[in-house]
Amino acid sequence: MRDINELISEILDNKESFVLATILEKSGSAPREEGTKMIIKKDFSTIGTIGGGIFEAMAIKLSAKVFKNKNCIIKKCTLSTEGASALGMVCGGELKLLLEYINCEDEKMVELYKNASELREKGINFAFITQIPEEERYISGLDKWICTETNFWGEENDIVQCIFRKIRENFKYIHFQTIIADGKKYLIEPVLNHESVYIIGAGHVSQKIAELTKMLDFKTVVIDDREEFANRQRFKVADEVKVVSSFDNILNCINVNNRSYVIIVTRGHAYDKDVLGQMLKTDAKYIGMIGSKNKRSFVYNCLINEGYDLNNIEERVHCPIGITIHAQTPEEIAISIAAELVKVRRTSVSEKG
Template structure:
């Protein structure tokens, strides 16, 4: 599954210029959140979506003028109640959309997007910063920057350097937003693809892997039994790791990066895995089992020096409550919880 950054670079390589439509702000019952982006090519083909229906149609109607003038613009699009009902919503709203002209002949701009694709390929998290004060005129690549935890790419700019310092204070928790200072900037976090590590390769894990992959998670399965952790049982998994029977040293053996999702569904080594997961700065940790089992594991970890505050972040019993009983139902409840965390 290609990311929007890959679609942008590929489209620039094929057609030399594109228009991106990005939702900057919404009010009422607009279909998609701020930060949602789509690519519009000159041949009217698209990648991604900003919600379909009237909103998408209007963005596409405005795109030819952007191609003609090569000038980016911000458009306020009003959705009527009829538009909303056609999209399955209760009432309408207003959406502010940035239509940005991106030209491969602008070497600075092309380099920024190639750098973005390069960072995506190696799994490096980054934030793109775009000066949108210059809309209704040409926006060059000199108005766009990329920052990682340690590097900044783009033209030297004192105001942007100040913004970067602020972003790095809480780097992994930056949400899409507009920064208003001397200029107005669009702040877009591009974190590595959501990675789910399923520890344990039983029947429930099989069902989780099928669902998580279909929802776009990079899915990794871990177990100490090669007879269970293999491609025949997990054809959709992106990675499968057979580890030592003690499950110790998961971080070193598998290399679980920060901001990952960890679902602990082992056959009896949950405490060992949870102890490591709590030190991994994970975005989500879920552990299967009853409240009795949870209380026992937590009590042991408290004795070892963990704080209750650390344990409170764990989702246990794992999954949303749907009275699930079969492996398929349990997997649905777990993946629903993963989606809930992802979208919150």
């Protein structure tokens, strides 16, 4: 999926208003992270996902009220263990959602999201700041600001200037959070241009890969269906470690876009095939699958029998994965994979130049 700020800017350019749902808080095994967004249009069609049918149905239902009066809504949505099981999660969870009306007739709003889209396209890190009201009211463009390390956009405001200074003290490490300043609540949303690596499978090789990808400044997410493998004790440096009930519908748990690198290192051919099939439906920047040439032939043939195009598979998938260095140990294999990620990253940069 394309960046949400680009999509918002395009929709506003088309003179469409919509409701924007944002996850403010999560607990339990709710599948999406804080800061995840979903666009709800006037016909109640959606762009993006906040984690499956039940949560999205709740958000869509609430959006009808937002469309009617343009006031924001903050709502806690709970998913039972039984409902979570139906979505392929280990246990239930809770989301706290913000639903706000994004008005195409609000010039300040349109201008701010246009600036956000341009900053994102240029690869400049920034933070979105939104004043969150205590009561249900319209959040206008005057209630939003953008802050970079050297500049800001939005109406002059002494309180927000203090927030800007605090953010800039450690800009690279700001995180999604809600703060209180002068008795008012502000949502801080960093938009850092880190590319994401999704390591699907949490074995010994994955441990070494995660260490290297963090060193290379990738946001590193590890996913497995075994909690004894996918845990913080084994993956201390990863940004996120996710446990899923199965590798089916894994895209409900992760947001793969054109800044994503996917490394498929599960424990079996069938799992690799299922994951690869799903990743081929995304616009991931890199897809790599570990395994021999014989394994590659088996997986590719299975996918072709399911209707996938061989030319597309061969063009997009790196398999055997990694740069050829005759690697044997988990450490050596991880180095070969990390080197291939760097090659893809830097080739793209040089081609743009």
